[in-house]
Amino acid sequence: MTDLRYLPDADDVTEFEATVTETGDDYVVLDGTYFYPGGGGQPADRGTLSWSGGEAVVVDARKNHGDVRHYVDAADGDLPAEGTTVTGRIDAERRDRLTRLHTAQHVLSRVVLDEFGAATVGNGLTVDGGWVEFEGADLGDDQVATVERLTNAAIERDLPVQKVERPRSAVEEVVPDGRAQIDAIPDFVDPMRVVEIDDFDVCPCGGTHVDRLGEVGTVRITDRSRSDGVERLAFDVA
Numbered sequence: 001m002t003d004l005r006y007l008p009d010a011d012d013v014t015e016f017e018a019t020v021t022e023t024g025d026d027y028v029v030l031d032g033t034y035f036y037p038g039g040g041g042q043p044a045d046r047g048t049l050s051w052s053g054g055e056a057v058v059v060d061a062r063k064n065h066g067d068v069r070h071y072v073d074a075a076d077g078d079l080p081a082e083g084t085t086v087t088g089r090i091d092a093e094r095r096d097r098l099t100r101l102h103t104a105q106h107v108l109s110r111v112v113l114d115e116f117g118a119a120t121v122g123n124g125l126t127v128d129g130g131w132v133e134f135e136g137a138d139l140g141d142d143q144v145a146t147v148e149r150l151t152n153a154a155i156e157r158d159l160p161v162q163k164v165e166r167p168r169s170a171v172e173e174v175v176p177d178g179r180a181q182i183d184a185i186p187d188f189v190d191p192m193r194v195v196e197i198d199d200f201d202v203c204p205c206g207g208t209h210v211d212r213l214g215e216v217g218t219v220r221i222t223d224r225s226r227s228d229g230v231e232r233l234a235f236d237v238a
Contacts, residue, residue: 001066003032008193009163010034011099011208013045013229014090025081028056028086033092037061037068041130042102042207046088051080057086094127099208100237101130101133103161104151106209108132109218110179110201110237112149116143119178119231129222129236137179138179139224141159144233148221158214159198165191174202187231 002021008011013034024027028049035058038044043062049070056072056079063069070077070088080086104124108149109120109132118137124130139147168190172182180203185192197213210216216237223234 002030002090004037004068005032006034006036006135006208007163007206008165011036011163012211014092014095016088017085018088020082020084020086022067022082023082024069026073027071028079029067029069030086033061033068033070033088034097035061035070035088036208037063039063039076040102040205040207042098042103042125045090045095047088049080049086049088051084051086054080055077091214095208097127097191098125099210101125101216101235102205102207103197103213104216104219104235104237105130105132105207106157106195106197106203107154107207107213107216108147108233109203110197111147111154112137112233113178115146115150118179118231121181129234131232131234134233138212138226139231139233144221144224148219149232151219154200155216155219157200158212159200160212161198161209162196163209164194164196166194171202171204173235175204180204217220228236 016030016034018030019093035045047058049056056074058070060071114173115138118134121135171192195205196202221235225232
């Protein structure tokens with residue numbers, strides 16, 4: 001089983017050493033990793049694995065029955081054997097971009113819930129920006145402007161962001177209805193890793209996040225659309 005070393009709060013580490021436990025035709029499994037394997041709307045990290053005599057580009061990372069498979073493109077076709085020590089290097093610029101976007105999404109979701117009572121029912125991130133889907137909201141131009149203003153006002157408070165593990169029962173008590181789809185998380189996930197933004201927000205999440213809101217930057221809502229009663233807001237950070 002791969003140790004997810006970035007949990008609960010080491011999501012700022014982008015270089016590490018680990019030992020190969022399995023090698024497939026196009027993937028490498030390590031005993032521990034800081035590569036985020038995707039989930040919660042956030043895509044997987046990219047980067048490289050290097051070892052004595054070789055290097056491979058990590059093009060994807062995915063969970064597989066308790067392991068994380070680092071899918072690779074090796075220039076010479078050779079991959080490290082089991083037991084080899086490798087150095088993992090995550091694309092730090094890409095990781096930072098996705099991290100800032102993910103925390104921005106949490107703030108935006110909380111603002112829409114608090115101001116308009118709308119539940120977040122979906123979200124996604126790419127390096128080009130993110131989107132959030134809401135039920136129970138019909139947002140016009142004025143409302144979208146309010147969401148953007150209040151989101152940036154919260155970020156300007158530069159609140160601390162904690163990533164911690166809590167008992168599932170404790171998380172269920174404090175997360176308000178509409179903030180997260182906890183029922184969709186399997187019962188065996190206990191404790192839960194949660195992201196707590198001081199007195200502003202708490203939400204179960206396994207993704208990468210900043211340590212303080214001020215690191216996010218300025219949020220801009222770039223588009224909105226509506227389909228079958230679901231409102232989608234696209235956003236970016238700068």
